[in-house]
Amino acid sequence: GESVGLHLPTLSVQEGDNSIINCAYSNSASDYFIWYKQESGKGPQFIIDIRSNMDKRQGQRVTVLLNKTVKHLSLQIAATQPGDSAVYFCAETSPNSGYSTLTFGKGTMLLVSP
Amino acid sequence: DVKVTQSSRYLVKRTGEKVFLECVQDMDHENMFWYRQDPGLGLRLIYFSYDVKMKEKGDIPEGYSVSREKKERFSLILESASTNQTSMYLCASSDRGNEKLFFGSGTQLSVL
Numbered sequence: 001g002e003s004v005g006l007h008l009p010t011l012s013v014q015e016g017d018n019s020i021i022n023c024a025y026s027n028s029a030s031d032y033f034i035w036y037k038q039e040s041g042k043g044p045q046f047i048i049d050i051r052s053n054m055d056k057r058q059g060q061r062v063t064v065l066l067n068k069t070v071k072h073l074s075l076q077i078a079a080t081q082p083g084d085s086a087v088y089f090c091a092e093t094s095p096n097s098g099y100s101t102l103t104f105g106k107g108t109m110l111l112v113s114p
Numbered sequence: 115d116v117k118v119t120q121s122s123r124y125l126v127k128r129t130g131e132k133v134f135l136e137c138v139q140d141m142d143h144e145n146m147f148w149y150r151q152d153p154g155l156g157l158r159l160i161y162f163s164y165d166v167k168m169k170e171k172g173d174i175p176e177g178y179s180v181s182r183e184k185k186e187r188f189s190l191i192l193e194s195a196s197t198n199q200t201s202m203y204l205c206a207s208s209d210r211g212n213e214k215l216f217f218g219s220g221t222q223l224s225v226l
Contacts, residue, residue: 008153
């Protein structure tokens with residue numbers, strides 16, 4: 001049979017809806033977080049970042065929320081469009097990670113229906 | 115805009131072959147990275163370099179080596195390719211003291 005581990009968590013939304021993609025991290029020392037978007041056949045692209053001295057940051061149609069108490073990060077996409085369909089990764093780093101190495105989550109696939 | 119260019123989009127190699135994956139960045143970044151990406155496992159760091167001729171092992175360096183003879187170029191070498199090295203390989207770069215990575219488009223390597 002198929003391995004569950006091969007399947008990405010998937011979020012399916014309708015065009016125009018708001019999307020929320022979640023990410024949990026385990027390192028309480030992590031102090032910088034990034035969201036990346038990866039479209040099919042392309043490398044990951046930077047979307048938005050946030051440092052641990054903030055709990056919210058907004059970009060164009062995107063908002064990142066950070067809850068350090070429960071070690072949780074979310075990406076909110078307003079008025080989701082078909083072009084937003086992609087895999088979204090969170091990444092984190094901490095002061096003791098050495099030479100700026102990021103640790104990536106497994107990713108969430110966002111599917112937007114017209 | 116930062117451009118990270120990987121020399122090949124698709125590669126097919128035979129088991130035992132020596133394979134070179136090339137990456138070039140045009141923004142004078144000090145740091146360069148090689149990741150592999152596999153379904154269900156996400157991105158895993160193979161090697162990185164923070165300066166010319168410097169290299170550091172990542173999480174999964176076994177079976178790989180790297181070369182950084184020039185600042186803009188970072189090569190990943192598979193000394194003797196094996197089928198379990200079939201994967202998407204992603205190169206990335208970043209500026210010193212800046213954690214934000216810029217990625218290339220990836221090389222899909224198939225080892226038969």
